[in-house]
Amino acid sequence: MTDNKNRFEPEDFKKLLEELIYIEKQPGNSIKHKIDVLERVLEYLRIKERYLENKLDLEEFLQGEVFVDCGRLHYYPPATKLDVGSGTHPMNLQPMLLMFLLLYHREAYAVYDIIEKFIDRIWDQLAVLDFKRTKTGVVRCFTNTRFAAHTLRDSGLLRFTRKEAYRTWVLSLPGFLVASVLVKWSRMDFQRLRYQHGHGSLLHPEIWAALNSIENYDIFVNVLAQVCEPNTEVFSTFEHVLRQAYSLLEKYWRIVQNPRLSIKERKEISMEHIKQLDETPEIEKFYSEFSKCVNIERLLGDLDEPPSLF
Numbered sequence: 179m180t181d182n183k184n185r186f187e188p189e190d191f192k193k194l195l196e197e198l199i200y201i202e203k204q205p206g207n208s209i210k211h212k213i214d215v216l217e218r219v220l221e222y223l224r225i226k227e228r229y230l231e232n233k234l235d236l237e238e239f240l241q242g243e244v245f246v247d248c249g250r251l252h253y254y255p256p257a258t259k260l261d262v263g264s265g266t267h268p269m270n271l272q273p274m275l276l277m278f279l280l281l282y283h284r285e286a287y288a289v290y291d292i293i294e295k296f297i298d299r300i301w302d303q304l305a306v307l308d309f310k311r312t313k314t315g316v317v318r319c320f321t322n323t324r325f326a327a328h329t330l331r332d333s334g335l336l337r338f339t340r341k342e343a344y345r346t347w348v349l350s351l352p353g354f355l356v357a358s359v360l361v362k363w364s365r366m367d368f369q370r371l372r373y374q375h376g377h378g379s380l381l382h383p384e385i386w387a388a389l390n391s392i393e394n395y396d397i398f399v400n401v402l403a404q405v406c407e408p409n410t411e412v413f414s415t416f417e418h419v420l421r422q423a424y425s426l427l428e429k430y431w432r433i434v435q436n437p438r439l440s441i442k443e444r445k446e447i448s449m450e451h452i453k454q455l456d457e458t459p460e461i462e463k464f465y466s467e468f469s470k471c472v473n474i475e476r477l478l479g480d481l482d483e484p485p486s487l488f
Contacts, residue, residue: 268325280357359388
């Protein structure tokens with residue numbers, strides 16, 4: 179996880195906790211257990227003091243100076259408070275979330291489990307502010323992951339049939355395509371995927387680039403086949419289904435990138451094409467067979483550093 183430079187040295191604070199707290203009969207007496215105890219002590223004090231809300235903003239704290247000296251914790255507030263942003267924008271989570279859903283699409287996780295496991299995989303690349311709790315008590319990066327998923331769904335990259343509803347997030351055919359392209363490009367560098375906003379689109383530029391790389395039917399099939407190699411028989415078996423699907427996808431791509439339409443119009447019209455795609459005869463059977471043949475192990479080996487993310 180990335181931190182603001184406020185001289186906060188985790189090892190110094192760990193040493194302070196080691197000296198300050200002892201837990202009787204606790205195997206290992208680990209620092210995590212001591213953090214839990216300290217947090218409960220402070221929680222208890224808050225209740226006794228009738229002071230439940232932390233009035234020190236995390237943004238202000240991160241700009242101050244915090245250090246340990248002679249067994250005492252020192253904190254100096256910042257002389258000037260700057261705007262340090264609000265963590266990772268939901269748009270910057272979109273490409274990584276699509277790749278995560280591709281690599282774990284067989285697991286059928288519930289939404290909360292998807293969010294939890296996704297955040298755990300990208301934890302070290304998030305900022306401290308991503309873990310700030312909002313006034314509703316939800317961790318910010320969890321909320322932003324939901325926002326990212328809702329935009330992907332509204333753009334047709336996640337399915338929204340009766341089966342999925344709000345219970346899980348499942349890639350649509352366009353979602354599989356984009357995720358497959360991104361994984362094959364090995365674009366796992368989270369920092370590189372960060373994007374400055376204000377260009378009028380709800381989707382990350384990497385997603386547009388991936389969509390635009392599908393220039394014809396042969397490329398469309400090849401992209402999907404590459405994530406299944408060597409098991410590619412499904413594409414000849416379902417060629418008639420895929421040709422119908424690609425015809426609808428061409429219309430979908432033209433709509434979602436039409437600058438003359440408003441975002442609302444693009445969403446409504448494009449989702450109609452996605453609905454037709456989901457109603458294509460035998461498409462469900464294709465999804466099932468395609469899922470079985472995706473070569474997850476080989477995809478994991480294709481990814482750039484940091485490989486531990488997935």
